[in-house]
Amino acid sequence: MPGRHPVTTVPSPPPRASSAAGDDSDIRAVLRIPEFRRMWIQLSLSSLGDWMGLLATTALVTQLQNSFSGQAYAIGSLLIVRLMPALILGPLAGALADRLDRRLTMVVTDVIRFGLFVSIPIIGTLEWLLIASFLVEAVTLVWAPAKDASVPHLVPRERLAAANTLSLIMTYGTAPLAAAIFTMLATISRTLGSSVSFFRDSSVDLALYFNAATFLGSAIVIWGLKDIGRAARPETGPEPGFLASITEGWRYVGQDRLVRGLVVGILGGFAGAGCVIALGRLYVGILGGGDSAYGVLFGAVFIGLAGGMAAGPKLLGDYSRTRLFGVCVTGAGITLVVVAIIPNLVIACILVMAVGAFAGVAWVTGYTLLQAEVSDELRGRTFALVQSLVRIDLLVVLAAAPALVGLIGTHGIHLWGDITVRADGVTVVLLGGGLLAVAVGLFAYRQMDERVGVAVWPELWNAMRGRKPTPTRPRHAGLFVAVEGAEGAGRSTQVELLRSWLAASGREVVVTSGSGGTTIGARLRELLFDPSTRLHARTEALLAAADRAEHVSRVIEPALARGAIVITDRYVDSWIAFQCASRSVDTAELAVLAQWATHALVPDLTVLLDLPAELGPQREPADGPAEEAGVELLAYRGRVRDGFLRLAQEEPTRYLTVDANRPREEIHAEIRAVVASRVERRAMPLGV
Numbered sequence: 268m269p270g271r272h273p274v275t276t277v278p279s280p281p282p283r284a285s286s287a288a289g290d291d292s293d294i295r296a297v298l299r300i301p302e303f304r305r306m307w308i309q310l311s312l313s314s315l316g317d318w319m320g321l322l323a324t325t326a327l328v329t330q331l332q333n334s335f336s337g338q339a340y341a342i343g344s345l346l347i348v349r350l351m352p353a354l355i356l357g358p359l360a361g362a363l364a365d366r367l368d369r370r371l372t373m374v375v376t377d378v379i380r381f382g383l384f385v386s387i388p389i390i391g392t393l394e395w396l397l398i399a400s401f402l403v404e405a406v407t408l409v410w411a412p413a414k415d416a417s418v419p420h421l422v423p424r425e426r427l428a429a430a431n432t433l434s435l436i437m438t439y440g441t442a443p444l445a446a447a448i449f450t451m452l453a454t455i456s457r458t459l460g461s462s463v464s465f466f467r468d469s470s471v472d473l474a475l476y477f478n479a480a481t482f483l484g485s486a487i488v489i490w491g492l493k494d495i496g497r498a499a500r501p502e503t504g505p506e507p508g509f510l511a512s513i514t515e516g517w518r519y520v521g522q523d524r525l526v527r528g529l530v531v532g533i534l535g536g537f538a539g540a541g542c543v544i545a546l547g548r549l550y551v552g553i554l555g556g557g558d559s560a561y562g563v564l565f566g567a568v569f570i571g572l573a574g575g576m577a578a579g580p581k582l583l584g585d586y587s588r589t590r591l592f593g594v595c596v597t598g599a600g601i602t603l604v605v606v607a608i609i610p611n612l613v614i615a616c617i618l619v620m621a622v623g624a625f626a627g628v629a630w631v632t633g634y635t636l637l638q639a640e641v642s643d644e645l646r647g648r649t650f651a652l653v654q655s656l657v658r659i660d661l662l663v664v665l666a667a668a669p670a671l672v673g674l675i676g677t678h679g680i681h682l683w684g685d686i687t688v689r690a691d692g693v694t695v696v697l698l699g700g701g702l703l704a705v706a707v708g709l710f711a712y713r714q715m716d717e718r719v720g721v722a723v724w725p726e727l728w729n730a731m732r733g734r735k736p737t738p739t740r741p742r743h744a745g746l747f748v749a750v751e752g753a754e755g756a757g758r759s760t761q762v763e764l765l766r767s768w769l770a771a772s773g774r775e776v777v778v779t780s781g782s783g784g785t786t787i788g789a790r791l792r793e794l795l796f797d798p799s800t801r802l803h804a805r806t807e808a809l810l811a812a813a814d815r816a817e818h819v820s821r822v823i824e825p826a827l828a829r830g831a832i833v834i835t836d837r838y839v840d841s842w843i844a845f846q847c848a849s850r851s852v853d854t855a856e857l858a859v860l861a862q863w864a865t866h867a868l869v870p871d872l873t874v875l876l877d878l879p880a881e882l883g884p885q886r887e888p889a890d891g892p893a894e895e896a897g898v899e900l901l902a903y904r905g906r907v908r909d910g911f912l913r914l915a916q917e918e919p920t921r922y923l924t925v926d927a928n929r930p931r932e933e934i935h936a937e938i939r940a941v942v943a944s945r946v947e948r949r950a951m952p953l954g955v
């Protein structure tokens with residue numbers, strides 16, 4: 268299938284964000300390039316200006332409106348006008364930036380942004396604020412591709428990944444600084460407002476002037492970068508238009524489970540983030556805070572975001588990236604739900620930091636996975652689709668969230684006595700956003716998880732302690748069925764019935780034995796069953812492991828790779844159940860050994876024929892009379908049975924536990940139905 272990199276027979280570790288993003292030495296090397304360093308400083312200033320602009324303009328619209336609903340609508344309008352240029356002018360601005368001198372483009376657009384931000388507090392109307400915000404975004408659209416195209420002029424190709432990491436850190440890392448400066452300026456304005464009329468008019472004017480100044484500073488820095496000029500020729504083909512990018516990438520995104528999960532997760536994450544951005548100021552107001560508190564809350568989100576992006580991938584080591592993405596989106600959603608209902612601003616600030624951290628890890632992970640998992644010929648279209656969808660997503664959320672808040676208004680549900688529960692629009696919409704993120708995170712997890720059968724939390728805990736993940740196997744083309752049960756449970760009978768039913772389909776069916784199933788295995792089994800050897804329990808376990816390793820690598824794996832249906836009479840579960848019943852061995856330790864020996868090959872289905880301990884021996888064996896079991900033997904058989912049942916309970920989806928004290932055909936019909944559904948799930952036509 269085109270699209271994803273093919274999964275071969277050897278399990279490859281999940282891509283590590285650090286390797287995709289460039290390691291520490293790369294980053295140091297990039298920063299040693301003087302031109303790039305200056306560019307980096309310029310980008311920091313511009314990003315700082317962007318965040319300050321967002322904070323200051325959002326705060327300003329609330330000051331320009333008196334009613335709660337009016338403020339909500341005004342914030343919604345502001346955020347929409349900030350997103351509109353990307354939808355309308357995106358391709359045009361990209362083409363323009365490729366035709367103009369890039370250094371000049373950046374300098375001119377920075378000066379225009381300076382002028383626009385200075386004009387906002389001077390004109391001081393909501394209408395101009397909206398128009399100026401639209402123009403700032405339109406100009407930024409020309410500036411951004413000029414910047415992106417300039418980086419390869421300054422940085423060697425092999426260091427581009429590290430340069431991009433630095434760009435990402437800078438883009439988000441300046442947000443907390445912007446929030447801190449905004450909070451400081453708002454506090455200064457309020458303090459001086461009583462004595463100096465300039466500060467009385469608007470507490471955010473100073474922030475807007477500061478913001479304007481960052482763009483002027485950026486223009487001065489960029490003017491000094493003489494190496495950046497006009498593009499010699501376009502580095503990539505023209506970007507598909509908005510609609511074209513959707514149709515081109517849609518089919519692929521719809522077909523591939525991993526990419527589908529990623530895209531849905533990213534959209535859900537942005538929807539949650541959009542709720543926080545759109546409602547942050549109103550939320551702070553409900554909890555009794557002002558502009559300063561808004562700055563702190565906003566900063567907390569981005570401290571968490573930057574922390575998550577920078578530290579998350581390192582902290583989580585080799586934890587499965589496909590799992591991590593869904594886990595983090597779900598975690599962000601759960602935390603957002605708590606934020607929505609928490610009545611305390613300080614706790615809310617701490618929690619939004621956690622929301623930011625989850626989102627940061629998810630963003631880096633998702634971005635890296637898209638780069639690593641989507642094949643080169645589809646990557647551009649996939650990214651284009653993701654970017655288009657993210658914009659639509661944000662537009663809808665940013666328009667809908669404040670509008671919904673305005674519609675719902677401010678309410679409280681009186682329960683009893685003094686107890687009233689908040690039911691205002693902000694709480695309800697934030698709660699809904701959080702629940703949506705949880706649903707989307709779980710969906711992404713289910714779509715993307717390639718480690719089915721490996722428990723989530725122990726693996727996460729191990730990764731945080733720096734332990735390697737247990738290896739999982741690639742999907743194979745065949746079907747692997749194990750039949751387990753104590754002596755005389757009817758395994759041979761059911762294996763044969765299953766074999767003849769499956770063989771009628773024309774598929775290759777391989778029947779094998781999980782103990783002594785190879786030439787070497789048979790010799791090992793002889794040793795194991797020879798009472799004169801008097802083996803130590805660990806020696807016994809290692810010999811049994813060698814028997815299983817030989818069996819899996821010589822018989823089962825090659826058959827599965829050919830696409831055969833493999834039925835094994837006994838597998839590692841028998842080994843664990845018998846060894847733990849007869850010797851004092853730790854089941855968990857044996858399971859680790861078994862997993863290593865079998866190359867982590869787990870059956871698609873394990874049929875456990877369950878029979879009460881006293882019934883097995885009563886059944887007439889094919890080669891002799893039924894034996895009379897003593898008390899000790901019965902107790903041992905009871906332990907074996909309990910061992911099997913415990914294993915089955917631990918993995919109910921893999922096991923089919925069958926009451927074996929029934930007629931052969933009845934048991935066979937039950938097994939056949941489940942095998943048929945497993946075959947169907949693997950899309951293996953049986954023709955029977």
Ligand SMILES: Nc1ncnc2c1ncn2[C@@H]1O[C@H](COP(=O)(O)OP(=O)(O)OP(=O)(O)O)[C@@H](O)[C@H]1O
Nearest residue numbers: 754755756757758759760886887888889929930931
């Ligand atoms: N459902 C059943 N009801 C009654 N007897 C059965 C049933 N299934 C099998 N048997 C009989 O029980 C005996 C043991 O059956 P089978 O050899 O299939 O079991 P097994 O689990 O493979 O035994 P072992 O552990 O000895 O290899 C045979 O004589 C068989 O005919």
Ligand SMILES: Cc1cn([C@H]2C[C@H](O)[C@@H](COP(=O)(O)O)O2)c(=O)[nH]c1=O
Nearest residue numbers: 754781782811837841842843845846849
């Ligand atoms: C696989 C296995 C078996 N045993 C015991 C169970 C029976 O009593 C005998 C014969 O087993 P068979 O596979 O049904 O021929 O051996 C055991 O003790 N440990 C094992 O791993």
